[in-house]
Amino acid sequence: MTERVYAYYPGCTLQSTAKEYDVSARLVCNELGIELRELEDWTCCGASSAHSMSQLLGLALPARELQLAEEMGLPLVAPCAMCYFRLKFAAHDLVDETTLTTVREVLAKDFRNAAEVVHLLEVVAEDKETMLSKLKKSLAGMRVACYYGCLLVRPRDILDFDDEENPQMMDGLMEMLGAESIDWSFKTECCGASLPLSRPDIVLRLSHRILSQAKQLGADCIVVACPMCHSNLDSHQNEMKAKYNDGVGLPVLYFTQLLGLALGFSAKQLHLDKHLTDTGPMLENKGLA
Amino acid sequence: MAAVIIPSPVSELRSFVKSQSGQDVLRCYQCGKCTAGCPVAYAMDLGPRQIMRGIQLGLKQEVLQSSTIWLCVFCQTCSVRCPQEIDIARVMESLRILAIAEKGKPAEKDVELFHRLFIAIVERRGRIHELELGVRYNLQGWHPLANVGLLPSMLAKGKMPILAPKVKASAEIKKLFAAARAVEAKLEGKQR
Numbered sequence: 001m002t003e004r005v006y007a008y009y010p011g012c013t014l015q016s017t018a019k020e021y022d023v024s025a026r027l028v029c030n031e032l033g034i035e036l037r038e039l040e041d042w043t044c045c046g047a048s049s050a051h052s053m054s055q056l057l058g059l060a061l062p063a064r065e066l067q068l069a070e071e072m073g074l075p076l077v078a079p080c081a082m083c084y085f086r087l088k089f090a091a092h093d094l095v096d097e098t099t100l101t102t103v104r105e106v107l108a109k110d111f112r113n114a115a116e117v118v119h120l121l122e123v124v125a126e127d128k129e130t131m132l133s134k135l136k137k138s139l140a141g142m143r144v145a146c147y148y149g150c151l152l153v154r155p156r157d158i159l160d161f162d163d164e165e166n167p168q169m170m171d172g173l174m175e176m177l178g179a180e181s182i183d184w185s186f187k188t189e190c191c192g193a194s195l196p197l198s199r200p201d202i203v204l205r206l207s208h209r210i211l212s213q214a215k216q217l218g219a220d221c222i223v224v225a226c227p228m229c230h231s232n233l234d235s236h237q238n239e240m241k242a243k244y245n246d247g248v249g250l251p252v253l254y255f256t257q258l259l260g261l262a263l264g265f266s267a268k269q270l271h272l273d274k275h276l277t278d279t280g281p282m283l284e285n286k287g288l289a
Numbered sequence: 290m291a292a293v294i295i296p297s298p299v300s301e302l303r304s305f306v307k308s309q310s311g312q313d314v315l316r317c318y319q320c321g322k323c324t325a326g327c328p329v330a331y332a333m334d335l336g337p338r339q340i341m342r343g344i345q346l347g348l349k350q351e352v353l354q355s356s357t358i359w360l361c362v363f364c365q366t367c368s369v370r371c372p373q374e375i376d377i378a379r380v381m382e383s384l385r386i387l388a389i390a391e392k393g394k395p396a397e398k399d400v401e402l403f404h405r406l407f408i409a410i411v412e413r414r415g416r417i418h419e420l421e422l423g424v425r426y427n428l429q430g431w432h433p434l435a436n437v438g439l440l441p442s443m444l445a446k447g448k449m450p451i452l453a454p455k456v457k458a459s460a461e462i463k464k465l466f467a468a469a470r471a472v473e474a475k476l477e478g479k480q481r
């Protein structure tokens with residue numbers, strides 16, 4: 001088997017609101033023989049604000065991280081869909097020589113824009129054989145709604161990740177683990193992104209629509225690959241109950257956590273108790289607690 | 290009678306948008322697919338289609354004072370569905386940048402405040418510190434109790450570190466910000 005080594009860019013939220021994503025990502029990668037070498041002294045990629053304030057800053061911040069990966073000579077993997085998008089978007093814009101020269105001047109470093117950027121989901125889903133050989137538990141009997149959000153899939157001509165309107169990568173992974181992934185129409189609808197502080201009403205409305213459709217279709221949980229989506233869908237379910245008189249009560253899990261369960265890790269190891277919407281009853285119900 | 294506006298072949302606004310975003314808004318034929326698919330359109334004072342028309346007509350004030358440019362969350366649903374392949378999300382981004390440069394009063398002042406504080410913290414620390422962002426946002430926005438409902442459970446679950454992250458490269462990031470400003474000023478000077 002070829003060696004699978006990646007430069008790892010956790011991004012800010014994986015140290016705070018999405019700690020459980022970082023923990024579960026490292027566990028499953030280690031188990032699957034994927035080596036993650038964290039970028040030394042990485043900094044913020046600028047999401048979700050730099051690009052709105054200055055075009056140059058919106059490129060230079062992710063470029064700094066691209067340069068670090070380039071120095072290591074490794075492809076750069078990001079677990080956060082926003083970071084992934086900003087890194088890949090910058091790499092795309094920096095193909096233009098003039099832009100590259102300008103950004104190089106800002107970085108004051110030798111930078112060739114040579115690093116490849118991938119999302120953690122692609123890396124994990126790639127080697128099916130190893131994964132199948134390591135599975136210890138089936139997720140059979142579990143109905144999951146795979147939610148991709150925006151920045152993992154749009155625009156396809158830059159990201160080249162999966163279909164823009166009906167992506168399948170996460171669904172395929174979940175089916176491989178034995179779960180049933182439901183067919184639904186909110187896979188790539190926006191959750192409200194970076195508005196939870198400034199316009200919580202919008203986040204509540206958009207996220208509630210997503211959650212309630214998944215619930216109506218009989219999903220046991222939603223699966224995500226982005227800390228921003230996770231936070232918007234997971235954290236506000238009590239407020240939704242008050243506002244819409246609809247207690248969704250639908251757990252929202254990272255794909256790495258469900259994969260971790262199937263690989264035999266415990267709910268505690270995978271930090272499944274760290275979500276604001278309780279995952280306990282669902283896990284117990286499915287014999288995964 | 291409503292005023293009749295005749296699109297001028299030369300529009301300062303349209304040229305700015307083109308130079309910043311690379312998008313030629315004149316290609317828009319007003320089909321409205323952008324507004325139809327926009328998840329936030331319901332909350333905007335002007336829909337994305339109207340913004341595109343506004344740029345075509347050079348209605349700078351109307352466009353820059355709209356809530357639209359701040360409520361756009363860059364989900365890019367419009368961009369990938371536009372039959373004329375205009376990257377509308379990038380157009381919105383360039384309008385935010387212009388609105389900031391012009392120093393007008395933003396229609397969504399809290400959204401602008403959020404972005405400004407976010408970037409200020411990244412400049413100072415190298416990474417974001419969520420708790421500091423929340424506290425500053427509440428104090429400077431004069432809504433001290435906004436969004437505090439979630440704080441106790443976030444703290445209890447260890448999702449909201451009290452201490453800021455330690456980043457060795459923070460000095461390097463300050464330099465990067467300064468260099469970006471200097472380069473931007475130089476480029477602007479050249480354009481004039």
